[in-house]
Amino acid sequence: MSDRLAAAQAALNAGRREQAIEHLIAAVSEDPARAVQVYRALVVQLYNAGRFAEGESYAAQGLQRFPRDYDLLNTRGVLLRKLRRQAEAIPLFEQAIKLNPKALAAQQNLGNVLLDLGEAARAETVYTKLVRTQPRDPEFQRQLGRALAKLGRIDPALMRLRQAIALKRDSVEAWLDMIGILNEELRNAEAVETLDKALEALPGNQRLMEARVVLLRRSGQTKQAVAYLKSLLPSHPDDAWIHYQLGVMLTDQDRPQANAxxxxxxxxxxxKLDYATSYIESLERTRDAQEGAHIEHAYRLALPLLTRANEFNESATKILTEVFVRVCDYDAMDAVGDFTSLGRAWAKSGRHTALLKQLGRVRSDEDRLELVEQHRIWGREIEAAAARRTIRRPPPRPRGDKIRLGFMSSDLRAHPVGYFAMPLFDHIDRDRFEVFVYSYFTGQEDAAMRHITRQVAAYRWWPDIGVGEAAERIAEDQLDILIELGGSTHMNKLDVMAYRPAPLQASWLGYPHSAGLSSIDYFVCDPYSRPTRPEYLIETPLIMPHTWLALGKAFFSDHTEISPDLPSERNGFVTFGTANNPHKYGREVLRAWARVVAAVPGSKFAFVRPEASGESFQRNIARYFAEEGVSADRLIWRAVRGAHLPHYNDLDVTLDPFPLTGGTTTTESLWMGVPLITLVGEAFYERLSYSILSNAGLGDLCARSQDEFQALAVKLAVDTERRRALRKTIREDLRNSPLGQTEQFAKDFYDMVFRAVTERPGRKT
Known part of the structure; x- marks a missing residue:
């Protein structure tokens, strides 16, 4: 044995792994022709040290000299899995299995990778062979159960998990897998019973106690979960998992306490990566007077985590992307992952809310179609799960005199969705319709909710309810059509639509893209917002004659006055600006805005956003403006949330983001007398402002290219007379437009729904 190898062995014997690794690296560097055992030892020690990228590199180097070595092939495959490069690991495991068919490690690792990649059928074949070889191995039984569950064969999966537990009663993983499957299948009573048995077998087990909390939370019993955690805290004050779960549970109830x-x-x-990312997420979502500081704190905690990219799961990539979006750090976003791989992973793992951030990253027609497919991926997963479960349904209702129409959204309250939808509740077509509302809002009842409750046949408010139970209860109302208005935004339950609690279902207003479910039949839009190609929607377009939204009077009132004078006359320079969310920005958007400012001498650009007080937000944006020749002193930062309408009095022209344009912000800008320039695209989310401007009689402010976008903005900036006229007349013009004719809007909407229900093929009369 050489001195290097002897030193490495001595270091290992003394428990000094890092020192041993350095000796082994030196050994193969000095003489690459070392025996295969040296490469094996080095790779194993790098794996144990968590240095996966280095380990994979040295395993590849060793395989160049020893291409038929089973151990190196298998270990390199394991390292590639750790690096989330599972597809590259498959041929290595397959080659190892051919070399030594009787060795089981590579076979098991192949099964694990196939499960990672969602190839459950191939994984089942692998684990079935392993179980036949060693039927009393509890891990093989467990993994076969997991594969069967992913294939939707739930009862055989549970049988395998029970066998795993019978063979190894303290197998926490098998208990947790069984509890998780029962919970996912809405077999809540069985899940609770199984959890109780698991705690009998493993009393005081932390992971099982944590599973109880998750089970309560997923079944809508948040208060019980919080109470259980608080009962544990006095005797376990330093148990990190209790603080973590309490933090997660309390985010909607008491954000400061959750953060603590x-x-x-x-x-x-x-x-613990999930602890760190959950804290980052909660900080990023803390809405108070220090919101910008919280975002900055979250961002600074997030940046160092990029060095741990090999540990990222879909939750981590979603949270980090959202933080980097908030401060416009597009380089960090790119480091997390690309448009396609991130979107598909989020969709596959059920993270629909993450897909909203994808809309602003579309850059080509290929991206548009890819985004539709990502939503379909999510939809297929959700519908497959719903198909395995049964919900109670009442017998078909005899056709009555009135159509039963349901609206499902947790935002039918003091919220933009509630304001835009309010005309439908103010002008219900009671001769033809009974209207029901379904909400999962967890906050306090407000005046808007009370008003809607007085108008409708029933306002079903279920703050603590699971998806399956919600679907059953909606089905009990025997609706003719159900319209969801929330997508997967906070507190909504889009998954309910997968159970088809109503024979006809539609999406409107809350989410600017197809949800992804084939069980949603229609998508409400108008002649302007309708996509240019049918491939950009999954549903059938349901077309309003003029506009897909109207300005509810409760929000679009004269309470906030328009300043009579132009900011450009007050200040001596033109002020462009935006109040749009940063997830609608991007490199191209910021540069396009900057080019407009650069083309108008002395002009400035205002960001009216809560992020505006953050140092990193300002620095990252200033970088892109500087690239177009706009200095930092021409940027205005207005850190505000909620009370932003008065700030429009300091803007001359609003510039829209793209491809995801403004919606609420576009109507607010016009209502406050500030004209807006938009760039019209092909898909629905690229045409929101186009619809609003066209219905407002301002279609000439809609550009078809970035060059035209800049030209129109510059032209409007110098057209003082037009801006002055708009400031004086625009509110009255909006009231007289289709956007402001709320009674006509409601009539058009109910007529549209009536036709959809009564004229559908196969409807019994």
Whole structure:
């Protein structure tokens, strides 16, 4: 044995792994022709040290000299899995299996990778062979159960998991897999019973106690989950998992307390990635007077995590992307992942809310179609799960005199969705319709909710309810059509639509893209917002004659006055600006805005956003403006949330983002007398402002290219007379337009729904 190898062995014997690794690296560097055992030892030690990229590199180097070595092939495959390069690992495991068919490690690892990649059928074949070889191995039984569950063969999966537990009663993983499957299948009573049995077998097990909390939360019993955690805290004050779960549970009830618990969890276990990312997410979502500072804090905590990219799961990539979006750090976003791989992973793992951030990243027609497919991927997963479950349904209702129409949204309250939908409740067509509302809102009842309740046949408010139970209860109302208005935004339950609780279903207003479910039949739009190609929608377009939204009087009132004078006359320079969310920005958007400012001498650009007080937000945006020749002193930062309408009095022209344009912000800008320039695209989310401007009689402010976008903005900036005229007349013009004719809008909407229900093929009369 050489001195290097002897030193490495001595270091290992003394428990000094890092020192041993350095000796082994030196050994193969000095003489690449070392024996295969040296490469094996080095790769294993790098794996144990968590240095996966280095380990994979040295395994590849060793395989160049020893291409038929089973151990190196298998270990390199394991390292590739750790690096989330599972597809590259498959041929390595397959080659190892051919070399030594009787060795089981590579076979098991192949099954694991196939499960990672969602190839459950191939994984089942692998695990079935392993179980036949060693039927009393509990892990093989467990993994076969997992594969069967992913194939939708639930009862055989549960049987395998029970066998795993019978063989190894303290197998926490098998207990958790069984509880998770029962919970996902809405077999809540069985899940609770199984959890109780697991705790009998493993009393006081932390992971099982945590599973109880998750089970309560997923079944809508948040209060019970919080109470259980608080009962544990006095005797376990330094258990990080309790602080973590409390933090997650309390985010909607008491954000400061939630942040304190999550910070404590990170302090107690700083190495736990999910603790760190959950704290980052909660900070990013903290809405108070210090919102910009919270975002900045979250961003600074997020940046160092990029060095741990090999550990990222879909939750981590979603949270980090959302933080980087908030501060416009597009380089960091790119480091997290690309448009296609991130979107498909989020969709496959059920993270529909993450797909909203994808809309602003579309850059080509290929991206548009890819985005539709990502939503379809999510929809297929959800519908497959719903198909395996049964919900109680009442017998068909005899056709009555009135159509039963349901609206499902947790935002039918003091919220933009509620304001835009309000005309439908103010002008219900009671001769033809009974209207029902379904909400899962967890906050306090407000005046808008009380008003809607007085108008409709029933306002079903279920703040603590699971998806399956919600679908059953909606089905009990025997609707003719159900329209969802929330997508997967906070507190909504889009999954309910997968159970088809109503024979006809539609989407409107809350989410600017097809949801992804084939069980949603229609998508409400208008002649302007309708996509240019049918491939950009999954549903059938349901076309309003003029506009897909109207300005509810409760929000679009004269309470906030328009300043009579132009900001450009007050200030001596033109002020462009935006109040849009940063997830609608991008490199191209910021540069296009900057080019407009650069083309209008002395002009400035205002960001009216809560992020505007953040140092990183300002620095990252200033970078892109500087590239177009606009200095930082020409940028205005207005850090505000909610009370932003008065700030439009300091803007001369609003510039729209693209491809995801404004919606609420576009109507607000016009209502406050500030004209807006938009870039019209092909898909629905690229045509929101186009529809609003066209219905407002301002279609000439809609550009078809970035060059025209700049030209129109510059032209409007110098057209003082037109801007002055719009400031004086625009509110009255909006009231007289289809956007402001709320009674006619409601009539058009109910006529449209009536036709959809009564003229559908196969309807019994």
């Amino acid at each position: 618990h999550l910070a404590r969890a990170v302090e107690l276990e700083p190495g």
